[in-house]
Amino acid sequence: MPTPPQPVPLPERADLEQLKKRAKELRRAVRSQRATALHLVALHAPADHAGPDEFTLDTAQLVIARMYGFPSWQRLRQHLAAHPGTAGDRTRTGTRRVRDYYRLRTGWASASDLRRCAAVATSDQPGPAEWEPLLSALHNGVRVIAFDSPAGVVFAELTPARVTLSAPATRGQAGTGASATFHTDFGTIAGVVAPEVTSLAVERPADRRPLGWAPVVDGVFVAPNAFLVDATGIVLRTNGSPRGEIVPTTSLPPRATPVVDRPAPPVEATASAAELSAVLAASDAPPVVDPERWQPGVHTRLTPHEHLRLGRYGRLLARHTTGDRVSVTDPVVFDFTPQQGPVRDFVALGSSLSATRMYYDFADGGSGRPAVLGLLDDARVTSVVLRRAGLPDLPAHLAGGTFLIAGPDLTELPEHGRGHDPAPAVLVARDADGSVLEELPYRE
Template identity: 70%
Template sequence: MPTTPQTVPLPERASLKQLKKRAKDLQRAVRSQQPTALALVARHAPESRNPLVEFTLDTAQLVIARLHGFPSWPRLRQHLAAHSEAPGDQPRSATRKVEDFYRLRTGWASTADVRRCAAAATRAHPDPADWQPLLTARHNGIRVIAFGSPDGVVFAELTPKRVTLSQPAVGASAGEGASVTFHTEFGTIAGVVAPEVGSLVVERPADRRPLGWTLVADGVFVAPNAFLVDSTGLVLRTNGSPKGEIVPVAALPARATAVVDRPAPAVEDPALATEDLTTVLAAADAPPIVDPEQWRPGAHADLTPHERVRLGRYGKLLVWHTTGDRASAEDPFVFDFTPQQGPVRDFAVVGKNSAATRMYYDFADGASGTIAVVGLVEDAHIASVVMRRDGMPDLAARITGGTFLIAGPDLTHLPERGPVTAVLVARCSFPARTNGMSRARNSAG
């Protein structure tokens, strides 16, 4: 008689972003033929046939949902939404709304960004002197500004190297819902909305899951670094509607052309250019990564006999990607350490001279408690980074290209009672300066 697979309780203060990351890690592990990951799929999604051929993110999310006792990913998502909205359930103000995720600032844009946008304007644009910032949003190293002008809304996408401007767009009339007026090579999608639209989801027609809520404010919507619009067009779903409107690519404006307005950052070590990081970033099945040719390789290591990880860095952005025995590039994950307002960030610790987050790996015994602590080193004098844990051996980091990597902490082995402290200590090359970067309770980073 078949038995019900054993489930695992959700982590304390579980977030949708955290669980999505775990699902992507599981997908990579399955594609790398890791035995424990394959066993996890066999237990919780036995109906999936030959997952090595086409193990999708949807299936990975289903496995994670069933692992935690939910019949489907939407049911898990509903549980998290209800839990986060429960009265008195936000002691840390840590629930991040879409406004916080995209670091929304209304009625504002930095002076430097406004100047860059004005310099990129052409005769086809209204006079930049008449532009008024409506909002600024940020994601994955990209800033998007919506300007009001006498001729309509002008959108701008800025990277450290490029500026991309839209043509002016007038507001959507009542009943039309939303109109896409801007999309770019880095996956930003934006446009105008009717007054009755309070929320909007933008997704690909072939996707069975939403790619994320967009910002909706002041009659416009913005989805920074969402995805590239291809020949299938896209789908717009307004106000939580389960059915969306398919917008064919022929009905969209042409993809906006970027202007390179800043010289490329210098490559610190030409030898690093021989690494294949640029190839990985360009081929990734993920939202386009800002200025991929300017990323420099960082630390890398074998996490398990089946998993390897490599880091890369561009300014305050950190990217990691994993490969398996087949050495095929998987889609990387970008973490943005630039300052932000709003609720406290999950999984991030930022110090004066270094910053860290963490990634899960090694799906063993039906769950992953094993992590790699990854981060940036901002001070060239830092010679070592060490993780110290109560009652456990110290773990030293690998430091390369302004990044560091510590593989090995296993959260499943931490004591169940009492405070558990993990401290990252960064030491400089001269003894007068020792930086205890941060202290995190019940966390390794």
């Protein structure tokens, strides 16, 4: 009898979204008939693999799950939901809570946001001077505020350019569960819940993979920048239930209409700007905020078969990769605004530049090679390098207020610094004269 393959331990920062991306990358690798990827499928799902051209995302997820010792993707997903911050995350001092992920603040909204909401309120949202903030949440540049008002709960979605308000809703609309009363062009889904509801997940019926837990406070829930509601409706799962309530689109209110309250000059009309806008506008899970206002950034080849396009909008950085088959789906947005809680996305924040990392060139079930990318926050910066102990400097590509550092020898950084360098690697920003503007430690 053949010896079953030994499972691989979950990564130190096991995350469902990252594992979904790995499954998509595995599907691409199998369809490109990479030998090592095909071998991985043969080890973990031989009976489910009909051939490279028919290799589905469901089978790719099954392979990823079995590679980590779970019999199915569903069991892996349930394990991550039931044990946040434990398996694969034992080195952390805490776990990321929903409130931290959405930068949640209760009983508060900024004075600027209050003024913007009051300015666009109509007779459908009476008495804005009497609105009391219940919560404020932020995701990917989309801020959602829930207000208590004399007419009921009013939701507001704010982007740098637009404000979208809901009609008032009463908490009694939730019955014994949850009721979605607000959804928008940028994928926000919000509503009211019964007193016994303490947690809520929002999903697409055809997907059945949870978006994630939505903040629930004072009888309301918000899922900022989630997904566009289509003809299939949505699923609401309360209190950790494995089964949810399917809410058909006909039972939801119409999608709320935004108001552009902060008009601004359009981005310079170039072919690069038009391509970036098309990429961002095509995303619906989650939709990208104000796609026509993004500044094109670095656009380069990462590997012979993989291209990367960056874009910038304020403190947001978007990245989009394409392979052999050109696609305008799945751009990833990273928000460089400050994060709360003991568990954060990897980010290095400086005065001249801000950095995070991504992975590319996926193969064989691994996480691929890392690249460093980020925003340039000082107009004087003309060059950036990654200085590493005992190794040559790695220069960055710069364009449109963004930068990218990628290279085969970035995979393993030295464990210790040298001399006066406290970190094994340091991002160095210089001006046109070669003077150092900032040295920002980059730590794995």
